[in-house]
Amino acid sequence: MFDISLLAPDLNKANSTVITFSFSDKKLSKAAKEVDGNIDNSITKSLKNSLFSGGKEQVRFINVSSNSSIDSALLVGAGDESKLTEDSFRNMGIIAGKTLSAEGIVNATLVTEKLGSFDEKEASLAFIEGLALSLYRFDYHRTNLKDADKPKFKKLFVMTGDKDLEKELPSLSALFEGVNLARDLTNHPANVVNPSYFADLAKKMKKLGIDVQVMGKKELTKLGCGLLLSVGEGSIDGGYLIVMKWNGGKKKDKYKAIVGKGVTFDTGGYSMKPADMMAFMKSDMGGAAAVFGAMHALAKRKSPVNVIGVVGAVENMVSATATRPSDVVKSYKGLTVEVNNTDAEGRLVLADAISYIIDKEKPSEVIDIATLTGAIIMALGSRYAGVFSNNDEIAKKLVSAGEEVGEPLWRMPTDPAFHKMLKSEVADLSNIGGRSAGSCTAAAFLEEFVEETPWAHIDIAGVAMSGKLWGAPNSNGLTGANGFGARLLVRYLES
Ligand code: BES
Ligand code: ZN
Ligand code: ZN
Numbered sequence: 001m002f003d004i005s006l007l008a009p010d011l012n013k014a015n016s017t018v019i020t021f022s023f024s025d026k027k028l029s030k031a032a033k034e035v036d037g038n039i040d041n042s043i044t045k046s047l048k049n050s051l052f053s054g055g056k057e058q059v060r061f062i063n064v065s066s067n068s069s070i071d072s073a074l075l076v077g078a079g080d081e082s083k084l085t086e087d088s089f090r091n092m093g094i095i096a097g098k099t100l101s102a103e104g105i106v107n108a109t110l111v112t113e114k115l116g117s118f119d120e121k122e123a124s125l126a127f128i129e130g131l132a133l134s135l136y137r138f139d140y141h142r143t144n145l146k147d148a149d150k151p152k153f154k155k156l157f158v159m160t161g162d163k164d165l166e167k168e169l170p171s172l173s174a175l176f177e178g179v180n181l182a183r184d185l186t187n188h189p190a191n192v193v194n195p196s197y198f199a200d201l202a203k204k205m206k207k208l209g210i211d212v213q214v215m216g217k218k219e220l221t222k223l224g225c226g227l228l229l230s231v232g233e234g235s236i237d238g239g240y241l242i243v244m245k246w247n248g249g250k251k252k253d254k255y256k257a258i259v260g261k262g263v264t265f266d267t268g269g270y271s272m273k274p275a276d277m278m279a280f281m282k283s284d285m286g287g288a289a290a291v292f293g294a295m296h297a298l299a300k301r302k303s304p305v306n307v308i309g310v311v312g313a314v315e316n317m318v319s320a321t322a323t324r325p326s327d328v329v330k331s332y333k334g335l336t337v338e339v340n341n342t343d344a345e346g347r348l349v350l351a352d353a354i355s356y357i358i359d360k361e362k363p364s365e366v367i368d369i370a371t372l373t374g375a376i377i378m379a380l381g382s383r384y385a386g387v388f389s390n391n392d393e394i395a396k397k398l399v400s401a402g403e404e405v406g407e408p409l410w411r412m413p414t415d416p417a418f419h420k421m422l423k424s425e426v427a428d429l430s431n432i433g434g435r436s437a438g439s440c441t442a443a444a445f446l447e448e449f450v451e452e453t454p455w456a457h458i459d460i461a462g463v464a465m466s467g468k469l470w471g472a473p474n475s476n477g478l479t480g481a482n483g484f485g486a487r488l489l490v491r492y493l494e495s
Pocket of ligand 2: 268
């Protein structure tokens with residue numbers, strides 16, 4: 001990550017590269033005109049015979065040869081000023097970040113201003129967020145990185161007179177830390193991020209003022225979390241149920257719970273996955289990553305909310321002790337489940353985690369997030385996550401938070417018909433519902449354990465990772481983990 005420092009609004013103090021904006025038809029923003037005046041009209045001159053029109057997401061890097069302290073300008077096209085959205089600023093930040101990287105720029109100064117209907121604070125925060133997202137790298141496991149491949153960008157100066165924006169910058173850095181934590185956790189292979197890694201990470205989060213409880217096999221056996229444990233039965237590591245409480249709100253405010261699927265590797269168990277699908281299953285803890293990322297961010301931002309983060313950490317492996325298809329296991333809640341497919345393991349982990357937290361803490365609502373079904377990828381692809389809910393208000397709030405932060409959700413149906421598909425011949429429930437409506441029956445399975453508690457389930461199987469198998473690279477042009485859900489959860493919980 002890069003540092004962020006403040007600069008008082010004085011263009012004579014700007015150095016290195018100045019970032020500023022233009023609209024369609026080469027129309028410079030107010031600040032861009034001022035910058036241009038400071039650098040001998042280098043911007044206007046460079047646009048004269050250029051195809052750069054200032055359209056949406058266009059960018060132009062301009063070398064300056066005047067004797068100003070500014071040696072280059074990065075002009076970012078904002079397109080039609082009346083059509084700007086929060087997401088457009090984020091996308092401009094992403095494109096600016098890519099260009100700064102390509103040009104090998106180390107420091108840059110963003111001159112903040114009001115753009116469209118967005119004030120300085122809103123516009124700049126979203127822009128810087130995009131910049132930060134695009135500059136993420138995952139290099140821990142490379143020993144042969146050439147200097148040319150190493151990230152250069154070190155420092156962003158924010159030139160602003162806006163006191164509100166100043167106040168928000170530390171919170172913004174805290175949010176990136178959370179998002180990048182989520183991305184790192186998901187990108188790391190499963191021989192690094194295993195269930196014990198999550199247990200240790202949770203304990204380290206105590207330093208942020210989070211109250212942490214980690215329950216291992218012994219306690220979970222005593223508690224009767226038979227579904228969660230059945231998934232980890234074939235592994236030498238785990239399972240754990242991790243509970244993290246952030247008490248930033250008023251004493252009388254009830255907790256909201258966020259629950260993440262933390263299957264650190266999903267072989268499918270005896271219902272084994274085909275080889276080409278399996279390697280991607282190091283990312284089957286993307287939900288847990290989002291929960292860790294959100295908790296990190298909330299605590300570091302000192303958010304005035306009461307939130308419990310819950311993670312079920314297990315590894316779905318095969319061995320002599322692993323669960324067999326058709327085994328019957330008993331849940332924390334008391335319901336028995338026939339495990340007809342050991343690859344439908346996420347719902348087992350979540351069901352115990354959800355009913356445990358409802359029973360112990362009586363949260364006002366539960367939001368779970370999970371790479372739960374391949375079927376959601378068939379339905380929605382790699383841009384939208386699916387959201388299921390028994391509560392219209394929560395669903396609406398989640399959908400609008402997703403739209404704001406550029407992590408869009410599409411509401412999917414809940415219906416008694418899906419519950420009927422989960423009938424078992426021998427137990428209270430089967431863990432699979434047949435070939436059709438795979439994401440909906442998975443959600444219905446979870447709903448059996450939620451009952452009346454206001455609840456939403458976010459299926460991020462299609463959006464947690466970008467890359468070969470998933471088709472398109474993600475919005476910042478990289479492949480790998482997106483950290484999807486961390487920003488969404490923070491925005492939702494803080495709104
Ligand atoms: N972890 C997978 C879901 C998944 C698939 C995530 C592809 C990311 C990419 C989950 O545990 C799973 O295997 N679900 C099965 C359920 C089926 C057996 C009912 C699936 O979707 O195929
Ligand atoms: Zn599975
Ligand atoms: Zn899984």
